[in-house]
Amino acid sequence: MFKAEHLCHLSAEQQAFLVNYKLHSLPIYQQLIKEQIQLVTLECDHYPSNLKQTSRPPILLFVQGNLEVLNRPQIAFVGSRTPTAYGNQVTRHLVNELVEQGFVITSGLALGIDACAHLAAIESGQTIAVMGAGHHHIYPKRHQQLAQRILETGGALVSEFIPDEAPQKYHFPRRNRVVSGMSLGTVVVEAAAKSGSLITARHALEEGRDVFAVPGNIFNAVSAGCHSLIRDGAKLVSCTADILEEYELLIKNSSQNVKKELAGSVLLASVDHDTTPVDVISERSNLPMDKVLIALLDLEIQGMIIAVPGGYCRVATHSNNK
Numbered sequence: 001m002f003k004a005e006h007l008c009h010l011s012a013e014q015q016a017f018l019v020n021y022k023l024h025s026l027p028i029y030q031q032l033i034k035e036q037i038q039l040v041t042l043e044c045d046h047y048p049s050n051l052k053q054t055s056r057p058p059i060l061l062f063v064q065g066n067l068e069v070l071n072r073p074q075i076a077f078v079g080s081r082t083p084t085a086y087g088n089q090v091t092r093h094l095v096n097e098l099v100e101q102g103f104v105i106t107s108g109l110a111l112g113i114d115a116c117a118h119l120a121a122i123e124s125g126q127t128i129a130v131m132g133a134g135h136h137h138i139y140p141k142r143h144q145q146l147a148q149r150i151l152e153t154g155g156a157l158v159s160e161f162i163p164d165e166a167p168q169k170y171h172f173p174r175r176n177r178v179v180s181g182m183s184l185g186t187v188v189v190e191a192a193a194k195s196g197s198l199i200t201a202r203h204a205l206e207e208g209r210d211v212f213a214v215p216g217n218i219f220n221a222v223s224a225g226c227h228s229l230i231r232d233g234a235k236l237v238s239c240t241a242d243i244l245e246e247y248e249l250l251i252k253n254s255s256q257n258v259k260k261e262l263a264g265s266v267l268l269a270s271v272d273h274d275t276t277p278v279d280v281i282s283e284r285s286n287l288p289m290d291k292v293l294i295a296l297l298d299l300e301i302q303g304m305i306i307a308v309p310g311g312y313c314r315v316a317t318h319s320n321n322k
Contacts, residue, residue: 031163032062032163035064035135035163036064036272036273037062037063037064037135037163038062038063038064038067039060039061039062039063040060040061040062040063040067040070041059041060041061042057042059042060046063046067046068046070046071047061047070048061048070048071048181048182049071050074050181050182050183050184051178051181051182053207054177054181054207055206055207056177057181058160058178060160061158061159061160061178062134062135062158062159062160062161062162062163063156063157063158064135064151064156064157065150065151065154065155065156065157065269066126066151066154066155066156066268066269067156068268069104069126069128069154069155069156070128070156070158070182072102072103072104072126073102073103073104073184073247073250074103074104074105074106074128074182074183074184075098075103075104075105075106075183075184075185075186075187075243076105076106076107076179076180076182076183076185076186076187076200076204077091077094077095077105077106077107077113077114077116077117077186077187077189078107078108078113078114078176078179078186078187078188078189078191078197078200078201079091079112079113079114079188079189079190079191079195079197080112080113080189080190080191080192080195080197080222081110081111081112081113081114082111082112082222083112083113083116083189083190083222084190084216084217084220084222086190086216086217087112087113087116087189087190087214087216087222088113088116090189090214091113091116091117091120091189092116092120093240094187094189094214094237094240094243095116095117095120095121096120096123096124097240097244098240098243098244099120099121099123099124099125099126100124100125101244101251102251103125104121104125104126104127104128104155105117105118105120105121105125105126105127105128106127106128106129106130106179106182106183107127107128107129107130107179108129108130108131108132108172108175108176108179108200109129109130109131109138109139109143109146109147109157110140111140111143113189113190113197115143115146118146118150119146121155122149122150122153122155125153126153126154126155126266127150127153127155128150128155128156128157128158128182129146129147129150129155129156129157129158130158130159130175130178130179130182131157131158131159131161131175132159132161132167132168132171132172132174132175133159133161133165133166133167133168133171134159134161134162134163134164134165134166135157135159135163136163136164137164137165137166137167139167151269152269152270152284153266153269154266154268154269155269158178158182159175160174160175160178172196173196173199176196176199176200176203177200177203179200180200180201180203180204180207180209181203181207181209183204183209184209184210184246184247184250185204185209185210185211185212185243185246185247186200186201186204186209186210186211186212187212187213187214187237187243188200188201188211188212188213188214188225188226188229188234189214189226190214190216190222190223190226191213191222191223191224191225191226191229192221192222192224192225193221193224193225193228194225195225197225198225198228198229201213201229201234210235210246211229211233211234211235212234212235212236212237212242212243213226213227213229213230213234213235213236213237214226214236214237215227215230215236215237215238266285266286266287267281267285267287267292267295267296267299268299268304268305268314269284269285270284270285271299271305271312271313271314272313272314273313273314274313275308275309275310275311275312275313276311276312276313276314277310277311278292278293278296278311278312280311281296281311281312296312300312303315
């Protein structure tokens with residue numbers, strides 16, 4: 001039976017919330033450990049600092065994957081679920097260049113622009129998928145493989161819903177506020193006049209975040225929402241520089257460390273909480289053995305992994321909470 005004392009690292013208010021939020025009927029803590037889903041509360045060092053600064057941050061997040069990416073600079077991408085070839089092309093182009101500058105790409109794991117942004121990001125960087133359901137209900141189902149690839153490349157799957165929570169219509173606006181809340185800015189690519197992507201943009205505006213919109217074909221209704229955003233003050237994006245110029249200081253300060261961070265994060269994602277042989281880590285991370293051994297030593301010094309007979313184990317991060 002799940003009891004509040006199983007989560008003694010939480011405040012009394014957070015414990016009461018959890019116990020009243022269906023968790024009393026589930027062996028939830030053991031389930032999270034078994035499935036490597038980590039509970040990140042407002043008091044945890046890994047809780048996204050940008051999201052914490054919003055007016056209604058979730059009390060807790062369920063996170064599977066690399067916790068380190070949660071506080072790296074993020075740009076959100078949202079848009080049509082049925083994009084044109086132009087929309088896909090623009091998204092891939094912008095994402096590729098933003099990843100080169102060290103940004104993590106955040107989106108909602110939906111069809112269309114969301115999926116395009118995630119796929120482009122994992123080619124050379126990392127991405128965060130914020131879900132409108134629990135981790136047992138990857139939605140849409142066809143994105144189960146995409147979700148796995150996000151984890152394998154050092155990204156993260158984030159949800160404010162318990163693992164068994166099925167997708168509901170009212171979940172997705174809540175997901176949208178997390179997408180925009182975690183990000184420095186939100187890029188909208190091909191959104192119709194009544195698109196759900198505009199909800200994400202509105203959340204970003206309400207929190208004082210940047211909103212970027214890509215113009216499209218004036219004869220195609222799929223671009224009407226973007227044109228409306230531009231008319232109302234969103235920044236028009238004609239090239240990646242239009243986004244990057246808003247974050248010049250941030251890029252300058254982080255560019256020296258980003259390659260090392262990316263390699264370390266991908267490597268950490270290749271280490272299980274059970275014993276993982278070094279050759280398996282090398283194969284998963286697609287890194288040569290000599291670099292793997294050096295990087296593993298760095299991660300061990302940082303306390304993120306431990307050496308055990310037969311390989312390495314990732315250290316559980318629940319104890320890192322304040």
